[in-house]
Amino acid sequence: EAGVAQSPRYKIIEKRQSVAFWCNPISGHATLYWYQQILGQGPKLLIQFQNNGVVDDSQLPKDRFSAERLKGVDSTLKIQPAKLEDSAVYLCASSLAGERRRTQYFGPGTRLTVL
């Protein structure tokens, strides 16, 4: 079974530029998550989708971050414009459903460096 796929693996941009990350979850997984992991910290949930609907985006900085999952499968996370403090690893995860106790499966992440 293929795991969660993410691309690109690494990205370096200058501040005020735009960047987009792509995630393809495990086949059949209805729930998709985007996390931000700053160096030295644990992952922080940015947004959670159930199929193509948003379940939780309370910690997404909506003035610069956006995410979509148009067909309920793969997803894109965008930052526009990027700030220095956005340097982090962006992790995508998926699960069969978002109900309690479900295991989340993580992709390898995209490491973003903002100069």
Added chain:
Amino acid sequence: AQSVTQLGSHVSVSEGALVLLRCNYSSSVPPYLFWYVQYPNQGLQLLLKYTSAATLVKGINGFEAEFKKSETSFHLTKPSAHMSDAAEYFCAVESSLNTGFQKLVFGTGTRLL
């Protein structure tokens, strides 16, 4: 709100020695707790999870954790460390959204050397 605290950002052990990684939780409801491992340049992988079925939970790679309600703890142990165990370990507690869906809140991690 639910939260977890991991004591010690770095833990060093010798090969063959006991591994003990500490996690304390705060939750107003019976918690569901998870341990994840992250190897360099990789995503997180589930080691084990506590979902109230048994207080001693066995996971992959010889790891286990014991849920102690009286101490609000969920420490991760392994009897004998191996070089391949060097990684970062994250404790997480499940926080339920008003929608009924799951949200994981992670600790800051412990790097096992």
